[in-house]
Amino acid sequence: MSERIEPTRVRQPVMYVPHGGGPWPFVDMGGFMPARDIEALRAYFVALPQKLPAPPKALLVVSAHWEAAAPTVMTSPQPPMYYDYGGFPPEAYAITWPAPGNPALAERVVQLLAEAGIAAKTDARRGFDHGTFVPFKLSWPEADLPTIQLSLKAGLDPREHLAIGRALAPLRDEAVLILGSGMSYHNMRDFGTTTAHRASLVFDSWLKEATTADPVTRAQRLGDWASAPGARHAHPREEHLMPLMVCSAAASDAAGRGRRRHFANKHELAGAFLQHTLDQAAASAEQAAAAEDPWTGLTQFLEQALQQMTSNRGFVDLLTRAYRTEWFEQELRELVTGPIQRLITRGQQAGAVRPDVDAADFAIILPC
Numbered sequence: 001m002s003e004r005i006e007p008t009r010v011r012q013p014v015m016y017v018p019h020g021g022g023p024w025p026f027v028d029m030g031g032f033m034p035a036r037d038i039e040a041l042r043a044y045f046v047a048l049p050q051k052l053p054a055p056p057k058a059l060l061v062v063s064a065h066w067e068a069a070a071p072t073v074m075t076s077p078q079p080p081m082y083y084d085y086g087g088f089p090p091e092a093y094a095i096t097w098p099a100p101g102n103p104a105l106a107e108r109v110v111q112l113l114a115e116a117g118i119a120a121k122t123d124a125r126r127g128f129d130h131g132t133f134v135p136f137k138l139s140w141p142e143a144d145l146p147t148i149q150l151s152l153k154a155g156l157d158p159r160e161h162l163a164i165g166r167a168l169a170p171l172r173d174e175a176v177l178i179l180g181s182g183m184s185y186h187n188m189r190d191f192g193t194t195t196a197h198r199a200s201l202v203f204d205s206w207l208k209e210a211t212t213a214d215p216v217t218r219a220q221r222l223g224d225w226a227s228a229p230g231a232r233h234a235h236p237r238e239e240h241l242m243p244l245m246v247c248s249a250a251a252s253d254a255a256g257r258g259r260r261r262h263f264a265n266k267h268e269l270a271g272a273f274l275q276h277t278l279d280q281a282a283a284s285a286e287q288a289a290a291a292e293d294p295w296t297g298l299t300q301f302l303e304q305a306l307q308q309m310t311s312n313r314g315f316v317d318l319l320t321r322a323y324r325t326e327w328f329e330q331e332l333r334e335l336v337t338g339p340i341q342r343l344i345t346r347g348q349q350a351g352a353v354r355p356d357v358d359a360a361d362f363a364i365i366l367p368c
Contacts, residue, residue, distance in 0.1 A: 010054040012172045014165075016180035016247040017045075019063075019131045022085045023092040025138060045138035057175035058102050059147040060109065060168070062247070063131030064182040064240040068151040070119055071164055074126040075106045079147075082127035097133040102146035105176065109150060109168065116167035123151075131181035152242050159223045161242050165249025178250050180243030185234045198339075202230035202286045211244070215253050222248055229287055289339035294347035301340065 018041065024033050025042050049055070065084050066072075079101045083093050106122060113120040132149055153160050171178060184207055190196040206228045210221035222245055225231055226238075235241050284304045291297025340359040347353030 010175075012054070012056055012175060012177045013052065014172065014178045014180075014247045014251045015048075016182065016244045017048075017135060018183050019135045019181045022088055022130060023095055023134055025134065026095055027089050027092045042138060045135050048139045052177065054175075056145065056177035058105050059099075059136065059145055059177050059179060060105065060171060061132045061136070061147060061149045061179045061181055062152065062243040063129055063149055064152070064186075064243055065129040065131045066126070066149060066151040067154050067156075067239065068121065068123075069154050070121045071113060071153050072121045072123050072126070072151040073106045073109045074101060074149050075103050075122045075124045076101045076126070077103055079149075080125075080127035081133060082129045084129045095133065095137070097128060097137040097143050099128070099136075099140070099143040099145060099147040102148050105146065106148050108171070108174075109148070112167050112170060113164065116163065118164060118167060135181065136179075150246075152239060156238050156242050158225055158238075158242065158245050161245035162219055162223060162249040165246035166252070168246070169250045169252045172250065172252075178247060180247035182240040182243040184241070184244075186240035187233060187236055189236075190233070198286055199230050199233040202290070203228060203234035205287070206230070211248060215251075218248060229290055285336040285339040289343045291343070294343050294350055295352040297343050298340075298347060298353070301343070 020038075020041055021033055022029070024038055029038070077100060078098070081096060083095075085092070110120045110122065126149065128147070128149065132147065136147070137143070150164075153164070168178060184204060185196070185200040187196060187199075190199070210218060210225075210228070212218075213221060221228075225241065284301055288297040288301035288304075291300060337359045344353055344357055344359055348355055348357070
């Protein structure tokens with residue numbers, strides 16, 4: 001029988017975080033990740049411990065980079081490094097993060113899973129993969145926080161991973177921070193392209209709605225994630241999404257939320273709002289273009305565009321009029337015109353839209 005960690009008055013949150021690509025903060029990535037993305041992600045992980053309600057006593061990481069026939073937990077008191085990447089400079093294979101393991105916590109994980117009817121295994125040789133040592137070396141550089149990993153279950157059934165998360169929920173009251181390390185978009189062949197950006201907006205919009213729904217609805221939607229708009233474009237293989245299933249269910253009745261951003265000045269705030277406007281408009285256009293019935297998709301886009309244009313109009317005008325540029329207006333039209341023109345063409349072929357209608361006719365309702 002494992003020794004249960006003494007309950008605390010402060011419940012730890014559950015977090016699903018993006019671990020980035022390879023050893024991104026520690027070696028020259030050769031342009032694989034834009035510098036601004038590297039700095040933003042670095043800042044996020046450096047600040048992560050300060051966002052917690054109390055310092056955790058241990059970390060339990062569910063990494064996208066470990067799959068096993070059964071959920072498997074590492075038990076080494078001193079986990080080694082597991083450099084599960086290739087093609088990087090030699091210094092990428094000299095990175096260290098000698099955080100201690102926690103065999104007692106590993107036993108507790110196995111116990112909780114067994115109580116839920118889930119058979120688990122242990123692995124005394126498994127080391128930290130880059131889904132753990134890369135991001136959390138930034139968060140806990142002293143490597144003094146006991147840390148263990150739990151594998152995904154082969155087959156990547158979302159409902160099985162939701163069940164794993166529910167079983168692990170009591171750890172939150174035992175000072176254990178549960179971290180899912182993955183990516184909300186992981187199409188390696190499409191990274192960095194305009195297509196990837198637009199497709200990710202569609203799936204991300206659905207994902208935000210799903211993860212912030214009530215717990216029952218959230219579980220239902222995540223269990224059927226593959227039927228979501230843009231799902232298989234975002235995740236041709238779903239191993240980077242599965243840690244989210246564990247985290248979502250471990251959160252039990254807590255409401256999901258994205259991270260909050262803080263802005264140094266009004267210029268940063270305006271820039272972020274303009275980017276949000278671009279993302280929102282592109283997502284609406286792509287969702288509309290994916291509609292089976294072109295007329296339904298077109299009316300859906302019109303309703304969403306008008307709603308966005310009229311919502312908080314005074315605030316939008318005040319914030320953006322002085323900061324938006326020709327670049328913004330051109331980018332907005334480029335993001336929206338393509339999908340809407342495809343939709344109009346389909347509607348014209350079906351006889352539902354007049355032959356003289358063009359995507360440019362909708363420019364007046366774009367939020368700019």
